[in-house]
Amino acid sequence: MILDAAASVLRLFPAETAHLATIRLARSFAPLIPAAPPDDSRLGIRVLGRDFPNPIGLAAGFDKNAEVPVAMLGFGFGFVECGTVTPRPQAGNPRPRLFRLSEDRAVINRMGFNNDGMEVVAQRFAARRRNGICGINIGANKASLDRIEDYRLALARLAPLADYVAVNVSSPNTPGLRGLQDRDELARLLEVLREARAQLQTSVPLLLKIAPDLDGRALDDIPDVALAAGIEGLIVSNTTITRPPSLKSRNAAEAGGLSGVPLFEPSTRILREMRARIGAKLVLIGVGGVASGADAYAKIRAGASLVQLYSALAFQGPGLVQRIKQELLGCLVRDGFASVSEAIGK
Numbered sequence: 001m002i003l004d005a006a007a008s009v010l011r012l013f014p015a016e017t018a019h020l021a022t023i024r025l026a027r028s029f030a031p032l033i034p035a036a037p038p039d040d041s042r043l044g045i046r047v048l049g050r051d052f053p054n055p056i057g058l059a060a061g062f063d064k065n066a067e068v069p070v071a072m073l074g075f076g077f078g079f080v081e082c083g084t085v086t087p088r089p090q091a092g093n094p095r096p097r098l099f100r101l102s103e104d105r106a107v108i109n110r111m112g113f114n115n116d117g118m119e120v121v122a123q124r125f126a127a128r129r130r131n132g133i134c135g136i137n138i139g140a141n142k143a144s145l146d147r148i149e150d151y152r153l154a155l156a157r158l159a160p161l162a163d164y165v166a167v168n169v170s171s172p173n174t175p176g177l178r179g180l181q182d183r184d185e186l187a188r189l190l191e192v193l194r195e196a197r198a199q200l201q202t203s204v205p206l207l208l209k210i211a212p213d214l215d216g217r218a219l220d221d222i223p224d225v226a227l228a229a230g231i232e233g234l235i236v237s238n239t240t241i242t243r244p245p246s247l248k249s250r251n252a253a254e255a256g257g258l259s260g261v262p263l264f265e266p267s268t269r270i271l272r273e274m275r276a277r278i279g280a281k282l283v284l285i286g287v288g289g290v291a292s293g294a295d296a297y298a299k300i301r302a303g304a305s306l307v308q309l310y311s312a313l314a315f316q317g318p319g320l321v322q323r324i325k326q327e328l329l330g331c332l333v334r335d336g337f338a339s340v341s342e343a344i345g346k
Ligand SMILES: Cc1cc2nc3c(=O)[nH]c(=O)nc-3n(C[C@H](O)[C@H](O)[C@H](O)COP(=O)(O)O)c2cc1C
Pocket: 059, 060, 061, 062, 064, 083, 084, 098, 107, 109, 111, 113, 137, 168, 171, 209, 237, 238, 239, 259, 260, 261, 263, 287, 288, 289, 290, 308, 309, 310, 311, 312
């Protein structure tokens, strides 16, 4: 496919330059790209009060500013998550801050929530053609004196425009942010957000996005607090600050969050742990290292209703989405499942 060829050319450029060019290309040429064919009905799933045509979503961080959600849906994603968006615009960390680890099929980023801020993003997001499911991922500004208030502000502005809201407390690139995963802080944050949602008189689903680097105590606390707070789901997981000894690339020692193939195993393990603690009471979205239909299927069998990916796109190009869906369907048929829903947690 010509777009996959374009993606190979872009890989010759520094990672962030290639990413910005991809967004520009998607924005300019979206109307010319033929939309992906309709999905096989066995890939469809009803969850979070929405009918997803397929369970494969684009993870947060690719389209931070909601510039190309409709173009990305056109590549065949079942849903797209924009963001992370903070209340005020911010530049993020100095460049370079995005690194390919090609030999490891991985990426390290320390972007630091660079984004246009909720006002600009809200206007852009509101103007999109509503032809698919789009979530929005919210966070706090680096210099914020009251991080919980930042989440409340972003929720109030963006939730009315979105199919769901992802509450990102797991980026490793905003110092101290992951502290919001601690029991008391998390309970306070989710209470404030639930109250803010009630005031908006909407039932937009809230999902908490967590890190893969959790100790035994956090593994117990997070599901407890999430269940008590009455949110709808967890996104498992964000990037990892650990570095598996197997990494070969020279960029492996860069600071930031690691994503891609080496994240598959740890993020799937945490997903399985969450499923064991929560059962089917909350919706789980599995993300981390998905690069094939078999990977997506493994996330679903570990307990995910929906799956997301980002890093594999950088290596395989947008044709990956159709391939993953075909392979996933093959896995379901092979194992005698009539639908995605039947395979969740099995
Ligand atoms: C360059 C880059 C930027 C990211 N930015 C965000 C972000 O703003 N918010 C967020 O919740 N996750 C962000 N992520 C994490 C992804 O959403 C995802 O959780 C992670 O990359 C694991 O999936 P993958 O292995 O398929 O890439 C980012 C990842 C990358 C590679």
